[in-house]
Amino acid sequence: MNHNEPLLKEADRCVKCGICLPHCPTYSLMRDEGDSPRGRISLIQGIASGALDSKQASRHLDRCLGCLACQAVCPSAVNYGQLIDGFRTTQDKSRRQRLTHHLITRLPYRGWGRIGLWLYRHSGIRPLLRTLGGSRFRRLDALLPDQASVGRWNQHYSPVTPKQGRVGLFTGCAGRISDRQALDAAVAVLTRLGYEVIIPGDQGCCGAMHQHSGDPVTAAAMAINNQQAFGEKGLDAIVYLASGCGTQLIKQPFTTPVYEVSQFLNHCCWPEDSVLSPMDCAVGLHSPCTLKHQLKLADEPEKLLLRIPGIRLVRLDRIECCGAAGSYLLEQPDMADALGARAIQQVPVQELQYLATSNSGCALQFTREIRKTGYPIKTVHPVELINNSLNDTQ
Ligand code: SF4
Ligand code: SF4
Incomplete structure (x- = not known):
C-alpha cells in the first residue's frame, strides 16, 4: 500500500470546481493555478x-499560507488543512527552517533569552547588527515591536473584586514578547472582573508552528507539556489571546475548557460596578484568518468592543490574509511583503486611531505596514481597549 494513501484519499474529494479560487490570497496575488x-x-x-517530483512543485506548496480561506468555502468539504499539514510531514525541513522555529518557540521562555533581547535593544549592538546582519536578520529586527517587553511574569495574580473564579492565562511564545501589553491588559481586566489569574511558569509554545510545517511529533510534545502545566491547578478556564495559538489549543485534550479572551469576557459575568467609560475613537477591527476560518469566533471581538460607549468600529472584512501566517513572514518574505502591502490598502488609515487584531503575527505585520504609511495608528489587541476603558472608570 502507498503510505501516502490517506493524503490521496482526502485529495480525491476535490472535484476541481474552482469555487475556492477567488478566496485564495496567493492565487489572487500570483494568478497562477499552482498557487491556488x-x-x-x-x-x-x-x-x-x-x-511528480516534489522539487518542481515545492515553491507553490511552500507559498501556501495555511489560512484555510479555501476550506471555509469548499462545497465538497475537502479538509485542506489536514492535506497540506499531512503533505508537509512527508517533506524534509531545511536546517534554517528548523532553527527559525526553534528560536521563535523556545527563546522567549529562557531567562538568558530575555536578557539577550534587553541587551540587544539597549546596548550599541543593534545598529551594528542591522548593518552587518543579512536581509533576513534586518527583517526580523524590523518586526521587533517598539514596546517589546522582557519583564518577568508573576505566576499568580489575585482578583481585585469579589472572586468569581480562577483562570489560567496562556501567553504564547513570540506573544510573550510582542503581546506583552495585551497580556498585561488581559490580567488587569480579568482580575478587575473578579478572576484569579494563574500564569504557569512551565507552559510552553502551543506547537502550531511545528504542526503546520510538518513536525507533528514536536507539536505533540508541546501539547503534553501544556496539559501538564495547566493541569491540576483548579482552573475554571484557560484563556488565550492569540487566535493562531487558539487553533492548536482547542484540539488538545485539556481537562479545563479553553476560551479566546474576547469570547470569555463576553460570556463571563461582569460585576455591577465594572462600568466601561466612553472612548471617542475610531477602531479598525481586523479578523485574523485563524479567528474567522478555524475558530469561527470572528464576532466575539466586535461584541466585546461594542460594550465601550462611543467607540466607532470599522470592520475590515475585505482584508484577505495579511501574510503573517506563523513563520511565513520570515520564510516567504517577498510574498509576505506583497500580502501585507495589499492588506494595508484596505485599511482607511486616515480615519482610524487604532487597529485592533486578535493575533500577534497579524499585529506585527500591520504595525510594520502602518509605520510605512506615517499615520499615528496604534495596533492593539481588543482587550487593551477594554482595559483602557475600564481603567478610566476607576
Ligand atoms: S472548492 Fe473544494 S472541491 Fe472545489 S476546487 Fe476548491 S478544494 Fe476542490
Ligand atoms: S490555505 Fe490559504 S493560501 Fe493555502 S491554498 Fe488555501 S486559501 Fe490559498
Whole structure:
C-alpha cells in the first residue's frame, strides 16, 4: 500500500470546481493555478502518487499560507488543512527552517533569552547588527515591536473584586514578547472582573508552528507539556489571546475548557460596578484568518468592543490574509511583503486611531505596514481597549 494513501484519499474529494479560487490570497496575488488551492491539491496528488517530483512543485506548496480561506468555502468539504499539514510531514525541513522555529518557540521562555533581547535593544549592538546582519536578520529586527517587553511574569495574580473564579492565562511564545501589553491588559481586566489569574511558569509554545510545517511529533510534545502545566491547578478556564495559538489549543485534550479572551469576557459575568467609560475613537477591527476560518469566533471581538460607549468600529472584512501566517513572514518574505502591502490598502488609515487584531503575527505585520504609511495608528489587541476603558472608570 502507498503510505501516502490517506493524503490521496482526502485529495480525491476535490472535484476541481474552482469555487475556492477567488478566496485564495496567493492565487489572487500570483494568478497562477499552482498557487491556488485546486492547483496545490493537484500537485499533492501528483507527488503523493509518485508522478511528480516534489522539487518542481515545492515553491507553490511552500507559498501556501495555511489560512484555510479555501476550506471555509469548499462545497465538497475537502479538509485542506489536514492535506497540506499531512503533505508537509512527508517533506524534509531545511536546517534554517528548523532553527527559525526553534528560536521563535523556545527563546522567549529562557531567562538568558530575555536578557539577550534587553541587551540587544539597549546596548550599541543593534545598529551594528542591522548593518552587518543579512536581509533576513534586518527583517526580523524590523518586526521587533517598539514596546517589546522582557519583564518577568508573576505566576499568580489575585482578583481585585469579589472572586468569581480562577483562570489560567496562556501567553504564547513570540506573544510573550510582542503581546506583552495585551497580556498585561488581559490580567488587569480579568482580575478587575473578579478572576484569579494563574500564569504557569512551565507552559510552553502551543506547537502550531511545528504542526503546520510538518513536525507533528514536536507539536505533540508541546501539547503534553501544556496539559501538564495547566493541569491540576483548579482552573475554571484557560484563556488565550492569540487566535493562531487558539487553533492548536482547542484540539488538545485539556481537562479545563479553553476560551479566546474576547469570547470569555463576553460570556463571563461582569460585576455591577465594572462600568466601561466612553472612548471617542475610531477602531479598525481586523479578523485574523485563524479567528474567522478555524475558530469561527470572528464576532466575539466586535461584541466585546461594542460594550465601550462611543467607540466607532470599522470592520475590515475585505482584508484577505495579511501574510503573517506563523513563520511565513520570515520564510516567504517577498510574498509576505506583497500580502501585507495589499492588506494595508484596505485599511482607511486616515480615519482610524487604532487597529485592533486578535493575533500577534497579524499585529506585527500591520504595525510594520502602518509605520510605512506615517499615520499615528496604534495596533492593539481588543482587550487593551477594554482595559483602557475600564481603567478610566476607576
Ligand atoms: S478544494 Fe473544494 S472548492 Fe476548491 S476546487 Fe476542490 S472541491 Fe472545489
Ligand atoms: S490555505 Fe490559504 S493560501 Fe493555502 S491554498 Fe488555501 S486559501 Fe490559498
